[in-house]
Amino acid sequence: MSSMTLKQRKTMGHVLRWLLALFLMFFAIFPVLWVLSASLNPSNTLASAKLIPDNVGLDNYRFLFESPEFPLLTWLWNSIKISSITTILSVSITTLAAYAFSRLRFTGRQLMLKGILLIQVFPGLLAMIAIFTLVTQFGSIIPALGLDTHAGLIMVYLGGAMGVNIWLMKGFFDTIPRAIDESAMVDGATHWQIFSLLLLPLMRPILVVIGILSFIGTYGDFILARILLKSTDQYPLMVGLFIFTSGEFSQKWGPFAAGALIGALPIMIVYLLLQDQIVGGLTQGAVKG
């Protein structure tokens, strides 16, 4: 009798929680649904957008793939290229530096760690002016690193590589017992051997997480790319989507919606597939940028 009531109460609790969940899920995905419907609505202004379009069609997508003014595929490719290269290089830089911060002792170590943290919280908006000047000057000496080049943009992104995840990465190095390296050192291993042969394999899961976070962060950036890149063909996707919002924003609503979905999709899939691993990384202190 009493176990029956308990079971009933439990079922009741589940039903209530599912009802609440349905409401929350509606809140969570409503904007996505709405954009999906706008992207399928051939009359492509914000004013005519309805949740269920009168006549569903792929005109907006066709427009994006065919329009020379909004070369979506080029933008998507630029984004993937810039983000991948930045990610690989910045994870390498971060990992090497984090090893030194975790395993080696030197004067100024604490100061540098704190300094890196403070550099990170500096509001960089006005520093953009200096960065723009710098890249302009780089470009007149080495044109391949100048304005409107992906290499120049990546170079500036890498300036932040030491900052973003060094604390996180160092924290993970710290969790690996030092006894491992000490015994290797007794056997005559160099730091490089300890790093590359012993610790790096142990770090692989967190390297993947930090890599994903770095990729997503670069993929989502638009201010720096907007300042440093000038020609439409060089834009990454976020800058491309951003220019939809200038001018007759509400008139280009349909193509924007289609582009937004295409741009969001790769990241959404990565997140949903790897959510458990990412949670592990996040709880260690990375904040989505």
Place this chain on the structure above:
Amino acid sequence: MTAQALKQPGASSGGQQSATLLNVVLRLVLLLALDGFFIWFALSAFAEGFTQLGVVIAVIAAAVNYIILVRDMYPLRWMLVGLILMIMFAIWPILLTVFVAFTNYGDGHLLTKVQSIELIQQERYLPEGGAAYSWTGYRNEAGEYALWLQNAAGESFLAFPGTSLIPASEAEGIGELDDNGIPVSIEGYEKLNALQVASDQTIPSIQFGSELDGVQIRSAREAAQLQLRYEYDEATDSLTDRETGVSYSPIAGTWTSQTGDTLPFGFRATVGTGNFTRFFESPAFRGPLLRIITWNFAFAFLSVFTTFSLGLGIAYIYNDRSLPGRKIIQSFLLIPYTIPSLITIIIWRGMFNNQVGVINRTLDSLLGIAPAWTVDPTLAKLAIIIVNLWLGYPYFMLICSGALQAIPEDLYEAARVDGANAWQRFFKITLPLLLVAVGPLLVASFVYNFNNFNLIFLFIEGGPPIANSATRAGHTDILISYVYNFAFASGRAKEYGLGSAITIIIFLIVAVITLFQFRYTKMWEEVGEGV
């Protein structure tokens, strides 16, 4: 230092490294290549006139040599590339921002002093008694003008804008001369009649002739030689206006007369803490500033509070493995986090559109109301908080579900035995334990939102505007978006100096919060002990 750290300091491992000959040779070759590159780069920078860049490169090159050659610097070799890039593209721009905060750099003060004097000295004026000509105007089909000038001595000249006066004898394409010695036509140009001259608005503003012998029209009959207007006196460091006799001295980068008149081209000068005092003391700034700072803190606090509460609530309610479909719920609720925020902010902007946005159309058809989200200050703030809640709760949901699972089950059992109800268990056990784990992330989130430029700018651009504000400011502006108006907003004078000063103030606020946070977490201790 611990005993173990003494046993294996970086220096001795460096010695171990450099033991092999190959290693030494490789390192030297690398260093030579690097030095070659740095020297070439610095020299190119100096040659191009980028003195600052050249100096920075030279300093970096010296540091790189030191790090590679000196044994004690072994640990820094692990981060050499990262350090160089960080100095170049993170630290150096920050230092420049700090420097600019103490200058008047901005529109009207973009030049160096020498440049500003040169520019001002190019200005000319029409003196009363200057060499005078009578003139006749001509125009071609492209709308370009030419003048036929005759002076009192009877000499004639042909004048085009931008080139020296041409004596009549050397001029080409001159048609027949009339009784007054004026050509009836000039090749390609047609003579203007009296009516055309009287109605022509352009010709009086054109400067004919070159820099040296410039001529400008003074009246319907007379044209006169222009003269340099300003004279710079190095001894008194002042510019004197030859036309009026007024002299201008530089005050904080602006050429100012004794009566307070100023010349348009100032120069870059350090103004000490002028930008900061101006920021805090000027009544014109004080009005919007107080509002902006208050809202900035309120926005950051409310954002953290709402996102954390909802995220924790969800994590707590669905932290039950027996709930069927728990994984599906979690995946759905995670979706806002998986879309780049630039995209979702713009989507929300469309949804909140006053006239045609889906939110107002739904509210209108259901309740017959259409709130003015982008016009009413309070509603605009509410909309921003709602959007940020949507953007931010999944993060705390993830964090909290991780942290909740780390709380030992026995604690709840013990509390239940002691007769604590569900609320008591939550507020006495779960929340305090959770805050210990999540506390630093709350502070980090506060700092992030304190400077959440993307949201404010992309969603509403700081609007609606604050009426009667001396500077451009909106009701939803936070400090960083307010700074944007000073430095980048189109159609108004740029004030990089003031913008940088406000940036420094923001930095001080977030730096204090950040350092405060680390005092109370394990991270510093860990650094301190040198584990």
